[in-house]
Amino acid sequence: xxxxxxxxxxxxxxxxxxxxxxxxxxxxxxxxxxxxxxxxxxxxxxxxxxxxxxxxxxxxxxxxxxxxxxxxxxxxx
Numbered sequence: 018x019x020x021x022x023x024x025x026x027x028x029x030x031x032x033x034x035x036x037x038x039x040x041x042x043x044x045x046x047x048x049x050x051x052x053x054x055x056x057x058x059x060x061x062x063x064x065x066x067x068x069x070x071x072x073x074x075x076x077x078x079x080x081x082x083x084x085x086x087x088x089x090x091x092x093x094x
Contacts, residue, residue, distance in 0.1 A: 022074040025066050028058055035061045037070050039077035044085030052077045 023039040038053025054061070054069055061069075078088065 021070070022077075023070045025063075025070065027063055027066075033058050035063070035066060037066045037073055039070075039074040040081075041077050041084065042081040042086040046086060049084070050080075052080065 023037055025035070025037045027035050034055060035058045036053055036055035038051045040048040041050040041052060043049045053073060081088070
């Protein structure tokens, strides 16, 4: 997850199941929850996960900001 703000799994935990998730942080920056999607690999393949991941990260960032988290902008962003 480091670098892109989300994590994906392609049939790593269960055959035929793919998923993507992003962390939700509290005001101190501690991960307190995640938001994600999962589905059968024949519907949610690696390409589809790449398309959905930015929206998942955006939703997590919005939830984090509402919990008081401020993400400092770095030169890597």
